Amino acid sequence: MPPASSKKLSFKQQQLKFREDAILDTVNRFLAKKGFDLMTMDEVAADVGIAKASLYKHFQSKEELAAASMTRLLDDTLEVVHALAARMDPLDKLKAVVRWAVTLHLAGTMPLLPSTRSSIQQALLAYPPYLERLSRLTEALGDWIGQAQAAGTLSPALPGEVILYTIFARSCDPVADFLKMGGAFSDDDIVDLVVHTCFEGISGRT
Amino acid sequence: MPPASSKKLSFKQQQLKFREDAILDTVNRFLAKKGFDLMTMDEVAADVGIAKASLYKHFQSKEELAAASMTRLLDDTLEVVHALAARMDPLDKLKAVVRWAVTLHLAGTMPLLPSTRSSIQQALLAYPPYLERLSRLTEALGDWIGQAQAAGTLSPALPGEVILYTIFARSCDPVADFLKMGGAFSDDDIVDLVVHTCFEGISGRT
DNA sequence: GTCTATAAACCGATAGAC
Protein backbone atom coordinates (compact mmCIF):
# COMPACT_ATOMS: atom_id res chain seq x y z
CA MET A 1 0.00 0.00 0.00
CA PRO A 2 1.45 3.35 -0.98
CA PRO A 3 1.79 6.03 1.65
CA ALA A 4 -1.16 8.32 2.04
CA SER A 5 -1.04 11.07 -0.53
CA SER A 6 -0.17 14.49 0.76
CA LYS A 7 -2.80 15.96 -1.54
CA LYS A 8 -6.03 16.87 0.12
CA LEU A 9 -8.17 15.73 -2.80
CA SER A 10 -10.59 12.95 -2.05
CA PHE A 11 -11.20 10.29 -4.63
CA LYS A 12 -14.41 11.98 -5.66
CA GLN A 13 -12.67 15.33 -5.99
CA GLN A 14 -10.01 13.74 -8.14
CA GLN A 15 -12.66 12.34 -10.41
CA LEU A 16 -14.33 15.72 -10.69
CA LYS A 17 -11.01 17.32 -11.53
CA PHE A 18 -10.29 14.62 -14.07
CA ARG A 19 -13.59 15.11 -15.82
CA GLU A 20 -13.22 18.85 -15.71
CA ASP A 21 -9.92 18.53 -17.53
CA ALA A 22 -11.53 16.28 -20.11
CA ILE A 23 -14.24 18.88 -20.65
CA LEU A 24 -11.71 21.68 -21.04
CA ASP A 25 -9.71 19.60 -23.50
CA THR A 26 -12.78 19.28 -25.65
CA VAL A 27 -13.69 22.93 -25.29
CA ASN A 28 -10.19 23.95 -26.29
CA ARG A 29 -10.43 21.96 -29.48
CA PHE A 30 -13.85 23.30 -30.36
CA LEU A 31 -12.84 26.87 -29.65
CA ALA A 32 -9.86 26.36 -31.92
CA LYS A 33 -11.91 24.75 -34.66
CA LYS A 34 -15.13 26.77 -34.68
CA GLY A 35 -14.80 29.64 -32.26
CA PHE A 36 -17.07 30.48 -29.36
CA ASP A 37 -20.22 31.41 -31.23
CA LEU A 38 -20.39 28.28 -33.35
CA MET A 39 -19.53 25.94 -30.49
CA THR A 40 -22.67 24.37 -29.00
CA MET A 41 -23.08 22.88 -25.56
CA ASP A 42 -24.65 19.81 -27.15
CA GLU A 43 -21.60 18.95 -29.20
CA VAL A 44 -19.27 19.61 -26.30
CA ALA A 45 -21.26 17.21 -24.11
CA ALA A 46 -21.42 14.62 -26.87
CA ASP A 47 -17.69 14.83 -27.49
CA VAL A 48 -16.84 14.45 -23.80
CA GLY A 49 -19.36 11.63 -23.55
CA ILE A 50 -21.49 13.10 -20.78
CA ALA A 51 -24.95 14.63 -20.59
CA LYS A 52 -25.31 18.28 -21.34
CA ALA A 53 -26.74 18.89 -17.88
CA SER A 54 -23.53 17.56 -16.40
CA LEU A 55 -21.64 20.39 -18.03
CA TYR A 56 -23.69 22.77 -15.94
CA LYS A 57 -22.59 20.94 -12.77
CA HIS A 58 -19.07 22.13 -13.53
CA PHE A 59 -19.62 25.44 -15.27
CA GLN A 60 -22.47 27.86 -14.80
CA SER A 61 -22.75 28.96 -18.40
CA LYS A 62 -21.25 28.64 -21.84
CA GLU A 63 -19.35 31.85 -21.22
CA GLU A 64 -17.80 30.56 -18.02
CA LEU A 65 -16.88 27.33 -19.78
CA ALA A 66 -14.98 29.24 -22.43
CA ALA A 67 -13.40 31.51 -19.85
CA ALA A 68 -12.18 28.48 -17.88
CA SER A 69 -10.69 27.05 -21.04
CA MET A 70 -8.88 30.28 -21.85
CA THR A 71 -7.67 30.51 -18.27
CA ARG A 72 -6.18 27.04 -18.41
CA LEU A 73 -4.44 27.98 -21.64
CA LEU A 74 -2.84 30.95 -19.90
CA ASP A 75 -1.81 28.66 -17.04
CA ASP A 76 -0.09 26.38 -19.52
CA THR A 77 1.58 29.40 -21.09
CA LEU A 78 2.79 30.61 -17.72
CA GLU A 79 4.27 27.17 -17.07
CA VAL A 80 6.14 27.30 -20.35
CA VAL A 81 7.35 30.79 -19.53
CA HIS A 82 8.62 29.77 -16.10
CA ALA A 83 10.26 26.64 -17.44
CA LEU A 84 12.53 28.63 -19.74
CA ALA A 85 16.01 28.85 -18.26
CA ALA A 86 16.71 32.15 -16.56
CA ARG A 87 20.11 32.44 -18.24
CA MET A 88 18.68 32.13 -21.75
CA ASP A 89 18.77 35.19 -23.96
CA PRO A 90 15.49 37.17 -23.62
CA LEU A 91 15.00 37.21 -27.38
CA ASP A 92 15.37 33.44 -27.57
CA LYS A 93 12.91 33.02 -24.72
CA LEU A 94 10.34 35.12 -26.55
CA LYS A 95 10.91 33.18 -29.75
CA ALA A 96 10.47 29.94 -27.82
CA VAL A 97 7.12 31.12 -26.46
CA VAL A 98 5.86 32.10 -29.90
CA ARG A 99 7.12 28.82 -31.30
CA TRP A 100 5.26 26.90 -28.61
CA ALA A 101 2.05 28.84 -29.25
CA VAL A 102 2.14 28.42 -33.03
CA THR A 103 2.76 24.72 -32.56
CA LEU A 104 -0.36 24.53 -30.38
CA HIS A 105 -2.26 26.46 -33.01
CA LEU A 106 -1.28 24.02 -35.72
CA ALA A 107 -2.17 21.11 -33.47
CA GLY A 108 -5.69 22.54 -33.24
CA THR A 109 -5.67 23.28 -29.53
CA MET A 110 -5.16 27.03 -29.57
CA PRO A 111 -8.47 28.81 -28.92
CA LEU A 112 -9.10 31.83 -31.07
CA LEU A 113 -7.43 35.03 -30.06
CA PRO A 114 -10.02 36.94 -28.07
CA SER A 115 -10.58 39.67 -30.58
CA THR A 116 -12.68 42.74 -30.21
CA ARG A 117 -15.35 41.02 -32.26
CA SER A 118 -15.93 37.91 -30.23
CA SER A 119 -18.76 37.70 -27.76
CA ILE A 120 -16.56 36.03 -25.15
CA GLN A 121 -14.38 39.08 -24.80
CA GLN A 122 -16.85 40.61 -22.39
CA ALA A 123 -17.09 37.40 -20.35
CA LEU A 124 -13.31 37.17 -20.10
CA LEU A 125 -13.02 40.68 -18.73
CA ALA A 126 -15.60 39.74 -16.09
CA TYR A 127 -13.72 36.59 -15.07
CA PRO A 128 -11.05 37.51 -12.49
CA PRO A 129 -9.01 34.27 -12.77
CA TYR A 130 -8.42 35.01 -16.45
CA LEU A 131 -7.42 38.60 -15.79
CA GLU A 132 -5.03 37.53 -13.06
CA ARG A 133 -3.18 35.12 -15.39
CA LEU A 134 -3.17 37.62 -18.20
CA SER A 135 -1.64 40.20 -15.90
CA ARG A 136 1.11 37.84 -14.77
CA LEU A 137 1.88 36.76 -18.32
CA THR A 138 1.98 40.34 -19.53
CA GLU A 139 4.40 41.20 -16.76
CA ALA A 140 6.72 38.28 -17.48
CA LEU A 141 6.81 38.89 -21.23
CA GLY A 142 7.09 42.62 -20.66
CA ASP A 143 10.26 42.09 -18.65
CA TRP A 144 11.86 40.03 -21.39
CA ILE A 145 10.83 42.54 -24.01
CA GLY A 146 12.43 45.36 -22.04
CA GLN A 147 15.64 43.39 -21.64
CA ALA A 148 15.78 42.46 -25.30
CA GLN A 149 15.19 46.05 -26.33
CA ALA A 150 17.94 47.23 -24.00
CA ALA A 151 20.25 44.66 -25.60
CA GLY A 152 19.18 45.77 -29.06
CA THR A 153 17.96 42.32 -30.10
CA LEU A 154 14.39 43.65 -30.23
CA SER A 155 13.83 46.98 -31.92
CA PRO A 156 14.24 49.71 -29.27
CA ALA A 157 12.32 52.05 -31.55
CA LEU A 158 9.07 50.09 -31.15
CA PRO A 159 6.84 50.75 -28.14
CA GLY A 160 6.85 47.72 -25.85
CA GLU A 161 3.09 47.30 -26.17
CA VAL A 162 3.40 46.91 -29.91
CA ILE A 163 5.85 44.06 -29.46
CA LEU A 164 3.73 42.43 -26.77
CA TYR A 165 0.55 42.60 -28.81
CA THR A 166 2.37 41.37 -31.89
CA ILE A 167 3.60 38.32 -29.98
CA PHE A 168 0.07 37.58 -28.82
CA ALA A 169 -1.35 38.07 -32.28
CA ARG A 170 1.22 35.91 -34.06
CA SER A 171 0.38 33.06 -31.71
CA CYS A 172 -2.86 32.78 -33.67
CA ASP A 173 -1.54 33.97 -37.01
CA PRO A 174 -4.00 32.89 -39.72
CA VAL A 175 -1.02 32.55 -42.05
CA ALA A 176 -0.38 29.23 -40.33
CA ASP A 177 -3.87 28.03 -41.27
CA PHE A 178 -3.50 29.15 -44.88
CA LEU A 179 -0.17 27.39 -45.24
CA LYS A 180 -1.55 24.25 -43.65
CA MET A 181 -4.52 24.31 -46.03
CA GLY A 182 -2.16 24.66 -48.97
CA GLY A 183 -0.52 21.42 -47.95
CA ALA A 184 2.89 22.32 -49.36
CA PHE A 185 4.65 22.57 -46.00
CA SER A 186 5.15 20.38 -42.99
CA ASP A 187 3.98 21.63 -39.62
CA ASP A 188 7.58 22.20 -38.57
CA ASP A 189 8.22 24.30 -41.67
CA ILE A 190 5.11 26.35 -41.00
CA VAL A 191 6.17 27.04 -37.43
CA ASP A 192 9.58 28.19 -38.63
CA LEU A 193 8.06 30.45 -41.27
CA VAL A 194 5.54 32.09 -38.94
CA VAL A 195 8.09 32.65 -36.17
CA HIS A 196 10.51 34.07 -38.70
CA THR A 197 8.06 36.54 -40.21
CA CYS A 198 6.99 37.56 -36.72
CA PHE A 199 10.50 38.62 -35.72
CA GLU A 200 12.18 39.44 -39.03
CA GLY A 201 9.23 40.50 -41.18
CA ILE A 202 9.09 39.79 -44.89
CA SER A 203 11.62 42.38 -46.07
CA GLY A 204 14.92 41.34 -47.62
CA ARG A 205 18.50 42.21 -46.68
CA THR A 206 18.08 41.44 -43.01
CA MET B 1 -33.70 69.23 -70.57
CA PRO B 2 -30.44 67.32 -70.23
CA PRO B 3 -29.43 64.96 -72.99
CA ALA B 4 -30.54 61.41 -72.57
CA SER B 5 -28.12 59.57 -70.33
CA SER B 6 -25.86 57.09 -72.04
CA LYS B 7 -26.34 54.75 -69.13
CA LYS B 8 -28.86 52.05 -69.65
CA LEU B 9 -30.07 52.22 -66.08
CA SER B 10 -33.62 53.32 -65.62
CA PHE B 11 -34.50 55.52 -62.70
CA LYS B 12 -35.81 52.52 -60.87
CA GLN B 13 -32.65 50.55 -61.52
CA GLN B 14 -30.55 53.43 -60.25
CA GLN B 15 -32.55 53.48 -57.05
CA LEU B 16 -32.05 49.75 -56.61
CA LYS B 17 -28.31 50.12 -57.15
CA PHE B 18 -28.18 53.00 -54.71
CA ARG B 19 -29.92 51.06 -52.00
CA GLU B 20 -27.83 48.02 -52.66
CA ASP B 21 -24.73 50.09 -52.03
CA ALA B 22 -26.22 51.39 -48.82
CA ILE B 23 -26.90 47.84 -47.70
CA LEU B 24 -23.36 46.75 -48.49
CA ASP B 25 -21.96 49.75 -46.62
CA THR B 26 -23.84 48.64 -43.55
CA VAL B 27 -22.87 45.01 -43.99
CA ASN B 28 -19.23 45.99 -44.31
CA ARG B 29 -19.35 47.83 -41.04
CA PHE B 30 -21.12 45.02 -39.22
CA LEU B 31 -18.75 42.39 -40.60
CA ALA B 32 -15.88 44.52 -39.39
CA LYS B 33 -17.42 45.11 -35.98
CA LYS B 34 -18.95 41.74 -35.12
CA GLY B 35 -18.07 39.24 -37.79
CA PHE B 36 -20.40 37.14 -39.87
CA ASP B 37 -21.84 34.91 -37.16
CA LEU B 38 -22.80 37.71 -34.80
CA MET B 39 -24.25 39.91 -37.51
CA THR B 40 -28.03 39.52 -37.69
CA MET B 41 -30.30 40.33 -40.59
CA ASP B 42 -32.47 42.28 -38.16
CA GLU B 43 -29.78 44.74 -37.23
CA VAL B 44 -28.61 45.12 -40.82
CA ALA B 45 -32.14 45.98 -41.90
CA ALA B 46 -32.61 48.34 -38.96
CA ASP B 47 -29.33 50.11 -39.69
CA VAL B 48 -30.13 50.57 -43.36
CA GLY B 49 -33.63 51.69 -42.44
CA ILE B 50 -35.58 49.10 -44.38
CA ALA B 51 -37.55 46.00 -43.47
CA LYS B 52 -35.77 42.73 -43.08
CA ALA B 53 -37.77 41.14 -45.86
CA SER B 54 -36.53 43.82 -48.24
CA LEU B 55 -33.00 42.56 -47.83
CA TYR B 56 -34.13 39.39 -49.53
CA LYS B 57 -35.22 41.37 -52.59
CA HIS B 58 -31.54 42.12 -53.15
CA PHE B 59 -29.72 39.10 -51.76
CA GLN B 60 -30.95 35.54 -51.55
CA SER B 61 -29.39 34.73 -48.20
CA LYS B 62 -27.20 36.02 -45.41
CA GLU B 63 -24.27 34.18 -46.95
CA GLU B 64 -24.75 35.83 -50.32
CA LEU B 65 -25.05 39.20 -48.60
CA ALA B 66 -21.69 38.72 -46.93
CA ALA B 67 -20.14 37.36 -50.12
CA ALA B 68 -21.32 40.42 -52.04
CA SER B 69 -19.80 42.65 -49.40
CA MET B 70 -16.47 40.84 -49.55
CA THR B 71 -16.54 40.95 -53.33
CA ARG B 72 -17.02 44.71 -53.32
CA LEU B 73 -14.08 45.01 -50.94
CA LEU B 74 -11.89 43.09 -53.38
CA ASP B 75 -13.11 45.34 -56.18
CA ASP B 76 -12.02 48.36 -54.17
CA THR B 77 -8.69 46.69 -53.49
CA LEU B 78 -8.17 45.96 -57.17
CA GLU B 79 -8.85 49.61 -57.93
CA VAL B 80 -6.22 50.67 -55.44
CA VAL B 81 -3.79 48.18 -56.91
CA HIS B 82 -4.34 49.40 -60.45
CA ALA B 83 -4.09 53.02 -59.42
CA LEU B 84 -0.53 52.56 -58.15
CA ALA B 85 1.93 53.94 -60.65
CA ALA B 86 3.58 51.30 -62.79
CA ARG B 87 7.03 52.81 -62.29
CA MET B 88 6.85 52.67 -58.51
CA ASP B 89 9.09 50.23 -56.70
CA PRO B 90 7.28 46.90 -56.16
CA LEU B 91 8.09 46.93 -52.45
CA ASP B 92 6.62 50.40 -52.08
CA LYS B 93 3.50 49.35 -53.95
CA LEU B 94 3.02 46.40 -51.60
CA LYS B 95 3.53 48.64 -48.59
CA ALA B 96 0.99 51.07 -49.99
CA VAL B 97 -1.59 48.32 -50.33
CA VAL B 98 -1.06 47.13 -46.77
CA ARG B 99 -1.19 50.72 -45.56
CA TRP B 100 -4.49 51.26 -47.34
CA ALA B 101 -5.95 48.04 -45.90
CA VAL B 102 -4.90 48.76 -42.33
CA THR B 103 -6.34 52.24 -42.64
CA LEU B 104 -9.66 50.72 -43.69
CA HIS B 105 -9.42 48.31 -40.79
CA LEU B 106 -8.97 51.14 -38.31
CA ALA B 107 -11.84 53.02 -39.90
CA GLY B 108 -14.04 50.03 -39.12
CA THR B 109 -14.84 49.08 -42.69
CA MET B 110 -12.57 46.09 -43.16
CA PRO B 111 -14.56 42.87 -42.89
CA LEU B 112 -12.89 40.12 -40.95
CA LEU B 113 -10.32 38.05 -42.72
CA PRO B 114 -12.11 34.95 -43.95
CA SER B 115 -10.43 32.51 -41.60
CA THR B 116 -10.71 28.77 -41.59
CA ARG B 117 -13.09 29.04 -38.66
CA SER B 118 -15.70 31.31 -40.11
CA SER B 119 -18.87 29.90 -41.57
CA ILE B 120 -18.73 32.26 -44.56
CA GLN B 121 -15.57 30.70 -45.86
CA GLN B 122 -17.57 27.94 -47.53
CA ALA B 123 -20.01 30.42 -49.03
CA LEU B 124 -17.17 32.52 -50.45
CA LEU B 125 -15.64 29.52 -52.18
CA ALA B 126 -19.04 28.83 -53.76
CA TYR B 127 -19.42 32.42 -55.00
CA PRO B 128 -17.68 32.77 -58.37
CA PRO B 129 -17.54 36.59 -58.44
CA TYR B 130 -15.52 36.53 -55.22
CA LEU B 131 -13.14 33.87 -56.51
CA GLU B 132 -12.60 35.76 -59.74
CA ARG B 133 -11.55 38.95 -57.89
CA LEU B 134 -9.41 36.99 -55.47
CA SER B 135 -7.65 35.33 -58.36
CA ARG B 136 -6.92 38.63 -60.08
CA LEU B 137 -5.68 40.22 -56.86
CA THR B 138 -3.46 37.25 -56.08
CA GLU B 139 -1.96 37.45 -59.54
CA ALA B 140 -1.25 41.18 -59.31
CA LEU B 141 0.30 40.99 -55.86
CA GLY B 142 2.17 37.84 -56.80
CA ASP B 143 3.86 39.67 -59.65
CA TRP B 144 5.01 42.46 -57.39
CA ILE B 145 6.22 39.99 -54.79
CA GLY B 146 8.27 38.15 -57.39
CA GLN B 147 9.82 41.39 -58.62
CA ALA B 148 10.63 42.56 -55.10
CA GLN B 149 12.22 39.22 -54.26
CA ALA B 150 14.30 39.36 -57.42
CA ALA B 151 15.44 42.82 -56.41
CA GLY B 152 16.18 41.63 -52.90
CA THR B 153 13.84 44.12 -51.23
CA LEU B 154 11.62 41.25 -50.12
CA SER B 155 13.29 38.21 -48.62
CA PRO B 156 14.13 35.81 -51.49
CA ALA B 157 14.41 33.03 -48.92
CA LEU B 158 10.69 33.13 -48.11
CA PRO B 159 8.23 31.23 -50.33
CA GLY B 160 6.05 33.66 -52.24
CA GLU B 161 2.87 32.25 -50.72
CA VAL B 162 4.12 33.04 -47.24
CA ILE B 163 4.62 36.67 -48.20
CA LEU B 164 1.24 36.84 -49.95
CA TYR B 165 -0.64 35.30 -47.02
CA THR B 166 1.23 37.52 -44.58
CA ILE B 167 0.17 40.61 -46.50
CA PHE B 168 -3.45 39.46 -46.45
CA ALA B 169 -3.29 38.61 -42.76
CA ARG B 170 -1.67 41.88 -41.71
CA SER B 171 -4.48 43.78 -43.42
CA CYS B 172 -6.65 42.59 -40.54
CA ASP B 173 -3.95 42.48 -37.89
CA PRO B 174 -5.63 42.45 -34.47
CA VAL B 175 -2.64 44.39 -33.16
CA ALA B 176 -4.27 47.44 -34.70
CA ASP B 177 -7.40 46.86 -32.61
CA PHE B 178 -5.42 46.36 -29.42
CA LEU B 179 -3.45 49.54 -29.98
CA LYS B 180 -6.59 51.48 -30.78
CA MET B 181 -8.26 50.18 -27.61
CA GLY B 182 -5.24 51.27 -25.59
CA GLY B 183 -5.79 54.82 -26.77
CA ALA B 184 -2.12 55.79 -26.61
CA PHE B 185 -1.63 56.16 -30.35
CA SER B 186 -3.22 58.06 -33.19
CA ASP B 187 -4.62 56.11 -36.10
CA ASP B 188 -1.74 57.30 -38.27
CA ASP B 189 0.76 56.03 -35.72
CA ILE B 190 -0.97 52.68 -35.55
CA VAL B 191 -0.89 52.30 -39.32
CA ASP B 192 2.83 53.06 -39.35
CA LEU B 193 3.51 50.56 -36.57
CA VAL B 194 1.52 47.73 -38.13
CA VAL B 195 3.00 48.24 -41.58
CA HIS B 196 6.47 48.41 -40.08
CA THR B 197 6.13 45.18 -38.09
CA CYS B 198 4.67 43.48 -41.14
CA PHE B 199 7.72 44.18 -43.28
CA GLU B 200 10.52 44.55 -40.73
CA GLY B 201 9.29 42.38 -37.85
CA ILE B 202 10.00 43.23 -34.24
CA SER B 203 13.69 42.31 -34.13
CA GLY B 204 16.37 44.95 -33.63
CA ARG B 205 19.42 45.83 -35.71
CA THR B 206 17.55 45.95 -38.99
C1' DG C 1 -54.83 46.29 -61.13
C1' DT C 2 -50.03 45.82 -60.44
C1' DC C 3 -46.05 46.32 -57.95
C1' DT C 4 -43.27 47.18 -53.81
C1' DA C 5 -42.22 47.27 -49.05
C1' DT C 6 -43.16 45.41 -44.82
C1' DA C 7 -45.28 43.20 -40.78
C1' DA C 8 -46.26 39.03 -39.17
C1' DA C 9 -45.72 34.23 -39.13
C1' DC C 10 -42.76 30.11 -39.50
C1' DC C 11 -39.40 26.97 -38.08
C1' DG C 12 -35.02 25.07 -36.92
C1' DA C 13 -31.47 25.47 -33.64
C1' DT C 14 -29.69 26.14 -29.14
C1' DA C 15 -28.93 27.62 -24.15
C1' DG C 16 -30.44 26.33 -20.10
C1' DA C 17 -34.09 24.13 -16.68
C1' DC C 18 -36.39 20.16 -14.64
Add this chain to the structure above:
DNA sequence: GTCTATCGGTTTATAGAC
Protein backbone atom coordinates in the same frame (compact mmCIF):
# COMPACT_ATOMS: atom_id res chain seq x y z
C1' DG D 1 -33.11 12.45 -21.14
C1' DT D 2 -36.84 15.63 -22.06
C1' DC D 3 -38.84 20.28 -22.11
C1' DT D 4 -39.23 25.20 -22.90
C1' DA D 5 -38.20 29.83 -24.21
C1' DT D 6 -35.70 32.53 -27.26
C1' DC D 7 -33.39 33.98 -31.14
C1' DG D 8 -32.56 34.54 -35.89
C1' DG D 9 -32.90 33.26 -40.98
C1' DT D 10 -36.37 32.77 -44.22
C1' DT D 11 -41.16 32.99 -46.25
C1' DT D 12 -45.62 34.59 -47.02
C1' DA D 13 -49.63 37.43 -46.95
C1' DT D 14 -51.24 42.13 -46.67
C1' DA D 15 -51.47 47.18 -47.01
C1' DG D 16 -50.58 51.02 -49.65
C1' DA D 17 -48.67 53.78 -53.58
C1' DC D 18 -48.96 54.76 -58.50
